[in-house]
Amino acid sequence: MNRIRIPDQRAIIDRRELASQIAALHGESDGDARREIVEALKQALEDGRAELRRRLDEKPSAGHACTGGFSFLVDQLIRVIYDHVTEAVHPLANRTSGERLTLVAVGGYGRAEMAPHSDVDIAFITPHRRTPWCEQVIETMLYYLWDLGLKVGHSSRTLEEMVRMSKEDLTIRTAMLEGRYLWGDQELYDEAAKRFRRDVVAGTARQFVSEKLEERNQRHKRMGDSRYVVEPNVKDGKGGLRDLQTLYWIGKYIHGVRSASELVDVGLLTKAEYRSFRRAEGFLLAVRCHLHLLTGRAEDRLTFDFQRQIAERMNFAERPGQAPVERFMQFYFLQAKRVGSLTGVFLAHIDDELAQKRRRTGLLAGFSPKPRMLKGYRVFGGRIAAPGDDWFKSDPVRLIEIFQIAEAESLEIHPETMRQADRDSGLIKDEVRRDPRANALFLELLAGRNDPEMVLRWMNEAGVFGRFVPDFGRVNAQMQFDMYHHYTVDEHTIRAIGLLNKIEKGELAEDHPRATRLIHKVASRRAAYVAVLLHDIAKGRGGDHSILGAEIALELCPRFGLSDAETELVSWLVREHLLMSATAFKRDLTDPKTIEDFVERVQGLERLRHLAILTSVDIRAVGPGVWNSWKGQLLGQLYDAAHERLRLGHVQEGRVPRVAAKKRTVAELLDDKNGLLDQAEQVFDDAYWIAEPEDVIALNIVQYAAAREQKHKLSVHCEYYEARGATLVTVIAADHPGLFYRIAGGIHLAGANIIDARIHTTRAGWAVDNFLVQDPVGKPFREPSQLKRIEDTIADALANRIELAPKLAQRPLPRTRANAFDVSPRVVFDNTASNRFTVIEVNARDRSALLNRLARTLFEARLIVQSAHITAYGERAADTFYVTDLTGDKITESSRLSRLENELLDAASDQRQREMEDA
Template sequence: MTDLFAHLDDRRAIIDRRALAGRLDALAAETGDTGQRRRAMVALLRQALDAGRAEIGRRLLLHPSAGRVTAHATAFLTDQIVRLSHDFTIHHLYPASNPSAGERLTLVAVGGYGRGDMAPFSDVDIGFLTPFKQTSWTEQVIEAQLYTLWDLGLKVGHSSRSLDEMIRAAKEDLTVRTALLEARFVWGDRALYDQASARFDAEVVAGNARAFVADKLAERDERHKRMGDSRYVVEPNVKEGKGGLRDLHTLFWIGKFIHRVRTVPELVDAGLLTSRELRQFARAENFLLAVRCHLHMLAGRAEDRLTFDVQREIAARMQFAERPGKSAVERFMQLYFLHAKSVGDLTGTFLAHLDDQLAARGRRFLPTIRRRPGKLNGFVLDRGRLALPSDDFFQQDPVRLIEIFALADRHGLEIHPQAMRQARHDAKLIETQGVRRVARANALFLDVLTSPRDPETVLRWMNEAGVFGRFVPDFGRVVAQMQFDMYHHYTVDEHTIRAIGLLSDIEQDRLKDDHPLSTAIMQHVQSRRVIYVAVLLHDIAKGRGGDHSILGAELALRVCPRLGLTEAETETVSWLVRHHLLMAATAFKRDLADFKTILDFAQVVQSPERLRLLLVLTVVDIRAVGPGVWNSWKRQLLAELFDAAEEVLRLGHKQRGRAARIAGKKEEAQRLLALDDKAFARLARRLPESYWIAEPVEVIAANLIHIQKAGGAPLHIAAVPDDDRGATLVMVLAADHPGLFYRIAGGIHLAGGNIIDARIHTTRDGLALDNFLVQDPLGRPFAEAEQIVRLTRAIEDALAGRQKLLPKLEARALPRTRAEAFRVAPNVFIDNKASNRFTVIEVNAQDRPALLNQLAYALFQSKVTVHSAHVATYGERAVDTFYVTDLIGDKIDSAARVRSLEKRLLEAAASRSENAVAA
């Protein structure tokens, strides 16, 4: 028995190897048939394996945070299974009566199995080692043992090598070298294992420390990029993600390769960890191992992704409870991210120790940017990094806790990890010494926040050191706080810091192609400080159990004066935080062709400067949510709203007259189509005035071509990719009849399309002209010819009633089944004040296939005419808005009618089938 498992209680309750060995010997005595013996062995070992896993699972539920103990127990169980199967194989299946010197075999655990850190369904990484080239007997034994392990349902990562082959492979392959670094004797010829270990040290490790370190750090960086390069993604990979177990393993591997330590605590004696850092390492590793073991238990297989659908269950298994403003799952995930942050802190200080050991005097082993700034106000440079002259430097003047980051930003310097560690240790001085009340400290912080260089990086360092949350305690409350939904990709603090980085990129013209309007605006804002502070504070009140916009606006009134903002700047920041969701909600959920929408929005905004600031804040807020959330369609809608609102704010209500606007659009459309006056007039007279107001010129031109091509056909469908909007414009010209809208929507859904906007028009000669903006499931236009053919055919079939839509729509599963981890209570808002002409209906519901079709069918059943529809999705939540009238074109203002409509829409939003179209 190795020391690794000495701490396990009642090991025989997990597996009793001696008792099982006796039973296996008895089974072998019952028959001489090798096949029968092997089958009997596998059956008995499978029972033992299942019973052992059940016992480990029971212990984990009793002690849900015992990650290391659970991992070691699993490795112990695996050891005994491997030993029993090996003994049975060499004694009862392929006995060697007089083994030669070459017929020796050692079983070596490598990788995570060698380390003893095995989750319940981890791979069994095992090496079969022979002194020379394999003999027929060793081949038989290895093959038989592998089949046994596979028959037991174990996933085995294996290698079969001679001593020379092992050394050669370790020299050539970093993965093999790393796996063998964790090698542990399991069973077989112990002398052979000792010989292999000695040769590995002498021939692979000796003299190669620098190359190994460089290779492992490069491998780590590549892995981080693959996993999203942030430790604050809300669905992290516990093993491979940034801040996960693999990062801790990398530190141990480096220390083990350099100093040949056997355990993590020995890294303290080697000078690569302090005693405090060792405790930090142990806590993080134990927690992450516990989470990984729970993940495996829940999935019943190897699973390392902490997805939404299991987060709630693991929080319950680990006995997290709800607190005011925070659910149990959010508390669990916050602790996860704090441990991931701790892993990042450890990595920095570990590498600093490593640098000191490996670098030549006055130089760096790890690459850095070499700078020699002048005035450092008492701070010093250590191999090109900003460092402290003494451990009590922050205590002498706690404002230096802010100043070190301001200097790092001003001079483009890295901060020495030892200085970061001291900052973490001394961060409490910010509270105890009243640093927040010091004007110089606030000015330095504001310099970092509004830096024209790289505020994102320096603020992230400040956050990693715990200084950010101490200096702005309201920000400290959202550090590592996740948002339990499928829309947000990062924790609140990471989202905020990324948004500040995006704002800096926009201001510095680094995103001009993506955001030309915002880039132009940033050159003309009256106060840079206002927009940077607003971005900092926009989500700062999340997790407090109320409307974070209102609470955040109140916080801004308190925080801004402290940071040195004027009364006018403070008022503007507070307003921006209060209304930071207004522009997106208006652009994505309302009909921008309805002038009342623009007037209502402008009435809240009130000034062109606020409008400019709000647009920039909205853009960076949406982009910082995560990859794939921003698209050209959102950019187009926000730009349309900005332009319309700016015109109102500049000119008041005296816009260009309705007739002038229509005439201007007609003139531009005629120019685009290159038609003579007579031909254009013939087309234009078919369309009512409301159409010319509602549609942009590009869509009008596409519609007129569509009408031309249709001729006198009763149905004509066309689809044109629109790169500016990031969607495909689907145009349907058909005889108008009730239910047209929901049938078209059903056909588009069947073709795999997502409708993001829809406008419904009726021509003067009684035809319906419906425009849909459609994207594929990945948020891109339908551009391929086959896609467009499939789309138009599906609409034709739906309108012709050639197939039952309901069964086909219901068969289309949500693209991400983890959406089922969320429950969005359906809600319906019916507003008769938002538009002068229409009743505006907003439906919030859980996103699912054909939701729009079901809602449209409910409106059809309610005898309501849909004039436009606007679709927005926020992860698992869908928000569908309809502009409607009754069948004679009036608003729906009868209280009884409103209640009936609300009831039917709620049923449609909540149901997957009852209210969907049946044919």
């Protein structure tokens, strides 16, 4: 966009010296020196690249210098090649008017923004019909460029073809818009530029802007439609380089600017905004250059495995509570946020310009409708605007008020006013933060009935949110370096607030029926919104963010105007916001002790209602696909059990009545097969009846009876289990040691992930094991061929027809980028979580067949697994086992626990995985 001065150019490439070298090679060989010439060009290219890599290492944030340097290097090579081809290979003494050729750098190369492995985009333009000489020159040049290993995007057009195709194709028009004279016939280039402005651009500004913005919107949708996705695309993602380039294209198309700096001259950006433009652009270009150099290819996705390396290359240091990679990504997202702010202001100016042109030339020329006034603000065309430039300076509380009015009245904020708010956000000092009116307005906005998510996002973009709530400002653009969280902390929080608003309006009743009912039963809806705002407020500070966040809540809630009771509730919710999900996903909900321990910490129905709502929106706001019906079922089961215990003060029914009630329901489900119930009552003990849901029991009874009648030694059945959003796999076999780990291995080998497992042994010595499984992206298996594969693989594993260990080691983990994270395995024993079992929780890096290896370790330790609960948090797995020893007792001996811990850590370690793969 702005041609940058390249210092010490000859250290990159000396064109005159290279040209002399090539001329000498050509002369010495009687014109047959192509191979030697290519080698000389390759050497010059490699030397230039090495010099530019060295410069980037010295100044790792110098994005403009790096991309400008690579453009300069390619420029010089192309000029040398052109001169050699036209003077030595295809010389022409007296060229006709048609034997003229100009080389135009287009696209990113035309902007002189070339990352190390960017395409070399060249337009070869001729005046009229292409002559044989022009075609020979173009073909020979392309072969030289290809021999150098350059990826060339080229076109060969006459002036008329250039005009016609630019009119027809937006991509071609955009590429030509950035056309830069490279070499060849200067007069022909000037004529092409003139024709482009006159015949293509003139009179089409509105159409071009509309098409470019639609193109941008479609690109954003493909890239996740948020500038805060934790693996952003530096080039095409929201807030990336392409968004800045779009601003330049529009400015150039409408005003004919030749560089980004001229956007200031035509009034589209202020000088301060232009400086922000250049800073953001320079940083993003530097990141892109590092990506290209690290990967050795044109890579624009800033994935986890490269984030840590680039943070190191760009000299980001560690800070308390923040790793270098997290600081690097926070800075990245701040730049992306700045790009978003600039885009809003810029497009508002363009919109106003085009609107004025329409009024001046249309039927309503001369007619100017008056805006209405609302609480001192101008409202026009669905937008609210400050009435003057000193509006916020005269009363800084208005910086909060305008956003509250926008939410309450469903108005957009005029981008010029957003620019003012951004500029004046520094006026928000302690006096404003303590102002009761300002806090009342903020609380009204936060718990708004229309669209608080959108308006809070605007407030955040303008820098007002972080100024008014400094603790929120600290998590602004803060990344969580893991594969579980899809967004930065501030974006996750704002999305969660939006989800709560949608739940309250009944828009998510299908996915969240319980939360939709509960939000209208809580005593304080504003406490629910404040709890969502503050639940992650202390991330990145070091220490437990839940405990630190609870302390922040005790300070902020009174400031916002919450009562003592609301403050206590919000503080508790922030401190315990992970309690419900941890209990539901990692503990056996059929174990009465699980419910007792949970209720002891909740202690009240109002807390339970709020916690259920907060847990739902927190999980769903993590990212697409994280919430599913299985999680909803587990949370609902926990809620219902806790609600019953809290409401009655005790469990409603004892063991015997509960078993009897289940048997009655099962009999109804069995219908004409209810005669099987008598046999089942003799086979299954009370623990089985309590642990399994009625519909699963009915399925198990029918399968068990059929297996016994046909005297099958093994019965495996799979079916889609809609109520749980998973596939139910039931295995009935003669019980024997190691059965569980072999079944788990077979399921893994079929490409399935186990999310829950219940292991039972009948009085007759038969194992009846129920597994819930999903595919690697959390979806159930439904197709008959998929279900048959699972059944066959389990049967092969149990019959020893396949060797599990080597086969499993060969299966790659679908998320191979998990290797970018340090996940140290950890084992926790809990003999208080259950009255009957020792609970073992293993946290480790998620990988192929982890459950199988852990289960085998428990088998070799002579332990019996009664149930297993498997949870994945991105790259990290948390597997929980309820176990006893062979006599049915807990494991309490410290030496045995210590030995078991070491064995489980070894099974979960990266080293064990590598040893299995090597074997």
